[in-house]
Amino acid sequence: MMEIGLNHYLVLSTILFSIGLIGVMKRKNLLLLFFATEIMLNSVNIAFAAISHYYGDLTGQMFAFFVIAIAASEVAVGLGLLILWHKRHNNIDLDKMSTMKG
Amino acid sequence: MEIYLYLALFSPFVGSMFAALFGASPKTMIAGIVPSLLLFVSFVSSTILLQHILAGGEVVHVEMMTWMETGNLYIPFGFVVDQISVTMMMVVTLVSTIVHVYAIGYMDHDKAFNRFFAWLSAFVFSMMILVMSDNFAGLFIGWEGVGLCSWALIGFWYHKESATWAANEAFIMNRIADLGMLIGIFLVYWNTGTLQYTESFAAMQFLDEETLTWIGIFLFIGAMGKSAQFPLHTWLADAMEGPTPVSALIHAATMVTAGVYLVVRANELYTLIPHVGLFIASLGAFVAIFAATMALVNRDIKRVIAYSTLSQLGYMFAAAGLGAYWVALFHLMAHAFFKALLFLGGGNVMHAMSNELDPFKMGALGKTMKGTMIMMTLASVALAGIFPLAGFFSKDLILEVAFIDAHYIIYSVLLLTAGLTAFYSFRIIALIFHGEDRHTALGFHPHEAYKFMLVAMSPLLILAIIAGFMFKMPYFEMVTQLLPATEYHIHSATTYWTMTIGTQLFVILAIFFAYKKYMAPGIKVPDGTSAMENSFKYKLLINQYYIPYFYEEYLVKPYRELSTVFWKQVDMKVVDATVDGIANILLSTGENTRTMQSGNLSTMLKWMVAGLVVLLSLAVVFGLAVKYLDEIKTCLSSLGV
Numbered sequence: 001m002m003e004i005g006l007n008h009y010l011v012l013s014t015i016l017f018s019i020g021l022i023g024v025m026k027r028k029n030l031l032l033l034f035f036a037t038e039i040m041l042n043s044v045n046i047a048f049a050a051i052s053h054y055y056g057d058l059t060g061q062m063f064a065f066f067v068i069a070i071a072a073s074e075v076a077v078g079l080g081l082l083i084l085w086h087k088r089h090n091n092i093d094l095d096k097m098s099t100m101k102g
Numbered sequence: 103m104e105i106y107l108y109l110a111l112f113s114p115f116v117g118s119m120f121a122a123l124f125g126a127s128p129k130t131m132i133a134g135i136v137p138s139l140l141l142f143v144s145f146v147s148s149t150i151l152l153q154h155i156l157a158g159g160e161v162v163h164v165e166m167m168t169w170m171e172t173g174n175l176y177i178p179f180g181f182v183v184d185q186i187s188v189t190m191m192m193v194v195t196l197v198s199t200i201v202h203v204y205a206i207g208y209m210d211h212d213k214a215f216n217r218f219f220a221w222l223s224a225f226v227f228s229m230m231i232l233v234m235s236d237n238f239a240g241l242f243i244g245w246e247g248v249g250l251c252s253w254a255l256i257g258f259w260y261h262k263e264s265a266t267w268a269a270n271e272a273f274i275m276n277r278i279a280d281l282g283m284l285i286g287i288f289l290v291y292w293n294t295g296t297l298q299y300t301e302s303f304a305a306m307q308f309l310d311e312e313t314l315t316w317i318g319i320f321l322f323i324g325a326m327g328k329s330a331q332f333p334l335h336t337w338l339a340d341a342m343e344g345p346t347p348v349s350a351l352i353h354a355a356t357m358v359t360a361g362v363y364l365v366v367r368a369n370e371l372y373t374l375i376p377h378v379g380l381f382i383a384s385l386g387a388f389v390a391i392f393a394a395t396m397a398l399v400n401r402d403i404k405r406v407i408a409y410s411t412l413s414q415l416g417y418m419f420a421a422a423g424l425g426a427y428w429v430a431l432f433h434l435m436a437h438a439f440f441k442a443l444l445f446l447g448g449g450n451v452m453h454a455m456s457n458e459l460d461p462f463k464m465g466a467l468g469k470t471m472k473g474t475m476i477m478m479t480l481a482s483v484a485l486a487g488i489f490p491l492a493g494f495f496s497k498d499l500i501l502e503v504a505f506i507d508a509h510y511i512i513y514s515v516l517l518l519t520a521g522l523t524a525f526y527s528f529r530i531i532a533l534i535f536h537g538e539d540r541h542t543a544l545g546f547h548p549h550e551a552y553k554f555m556l557v558a559m560s561p562l563l564i565l566a567i568i569a570g571f572m573f574k575m576p577y578f579e580m581v582t583q584l585l586p587a588t589e590y591h592i593h594s595a596t597t598y599w600t601m602t603i604g605t606q607l608f609v610i611l612a613i614f615f616a617y618k619k620y621m622a623p624g625i626k627v628p629d630g631t632s633a634m635e636n637s638f639k640y641k642l643l644i645n646q647y648y649i650p651y652f653y654e655e656y657l658v659k660p661y662r663e664l665s666t667v668f669w670k671q672v673d674m675k676v677v678d679a680t681v682d683g684i685a686n687i688l689l690s691t692g693e694n695t696r697t698m699q700s701g702n703l704s705t706m707l708k709w710m711v712a713g714l715v716v717l718l719s720l721a722v723v724f725g726l727a728v729k730y731l732d733e734i735k736t737c738l739s740s741l742g743v
Contacts, residue, residue: 025708098701 009050016043118223279327286320329361346449354442383423390416454548461533468535495570
């Protein structure tokens, strides 16, 4: 039986981050964009927690909590804006949001 | 005494600044009166200083403040009133005061009256700095200030193409000479370690002759530019484009005398290098006759007077070059009085004739302009050097100097020039004031100048008459405390009297000849048909020996072509191309990357990720580079980099 070590966690974190990144780049639905962002944030949390455990230093885990808190508030604000947008335009398609076109 | 020094120096400056306050507004009488009054204050202060020096008082020397102090270099704003500078101050302030008062009348109808006085006083201030400074650096400031003010005043009527051209010519010619001057000053500093007159001249006694020769030559090049000596003389005649009071100031007080002053001031240097002195004297004699011949035929009264200045400057340099510095300074002083008078009189004539300057179109002006006629005639007598007017004493002395020093060629050239001077001076006098009335037919209605202008001119008249016999001895005793006190006496009384009377007779004959020739009835305005006008001599002289033509063809035109080449090939194709190239790169980068800003959130996110990747990889690369710095260094050094 293979021991599960730090590297495994870091690989998992990298994989999750990449998935999230690809999601951010590919998805056209704003809601799914949020999901992708959450995946990226949590992949970082995994890395924080794993490294913190590895060094026996709680700072990393504390940081992970902060990230969770900030992610939650971000989602709250983001979702609020999303609902507002949906009410006005009746869609949440990224390609339609081009009022900032230079 | 220091307070008088400061008063004399800074009054013209205050006057200039005061007039400048009104620079942009239309004619304000006060802008002319205040500078004139302040200049009078300066004149009175100079007189008090002169009294002080004459009474055997100490030389007034002040250090106003430190200007530069770095390492071994120490240049203060120091001013000195000694026997030489007080003479110059008297000449400058006296002539300038009179010219200022005169200009109030002369510029009466000019729109830029106020601006004129601002520059005129600044001109005087620059000259005061030049003559009062106790070091070469201060002299140079004044020197450049005079150049700048002359540029602004010669080109005062800047809407006239010819005036701006003349102003630029004067400025550029002087700039060329100033380069020589600057090199001279640098050489002085390198070799003596100081720029103070007293210390550097003391140190020069121990320098080798070659160094001294170079210093002497370069300083003299500067003097040549300011004093318009050949081959830098063309600007002086063209400077006649400026208003007449400016011409009077340039010729009598504030500009051309600077070169003579420099040579006189540097007398200790030039005494050590007599061969340079001989060159200066020869050049002076050459310029004297060279300018006099050009004056013979010129048909512009102001230009004739300008050439006569050039010729008289030649006399001064001849005297200075032969070591008779006090004689040169004496002639400078005497010349200032009658030359300013001549110019101001010429200004009256010019006003009367609605700016017509051709004396052939005048004739019989003496009837309407008696005052001007008397003044100009007496000034010309003084210029010709007839006993007992000022010119006799100073000019005869120069002739004697040349004779005693056994430079017979210089002597005969100067003697011949004296005759020519008398002839051309009275040629214009006869043409302007006597003979037949030629102007009425041409539609001119001359009138005499304002009375106060004539009154303002009268001190000059008195001085032109008495300056010779009244001032010669006191001046000699004062100034020789500083300058070599060589008295020039011809040993044999017979030779002396033969020479003096001979010269006088020669000059008087020249005057009579001029009167006879140009008062004769039947003089017409030359129209280029007479045999005389088509002779080679006349053409040579009227075209100023083709020197301006030569400069234009062989210096100005090639230079312009060279400039065009540089402009088109170097400036446009290299310098401009580089600058424009950088701008174009930035512009095209912007144009090409503008499409990135599609406004589509998804695209932007993709770009953001791309940027992140680039930055991360850069961070990794640099991180690695720092980590393996030592290895990279050894690797590179083994490659021989």
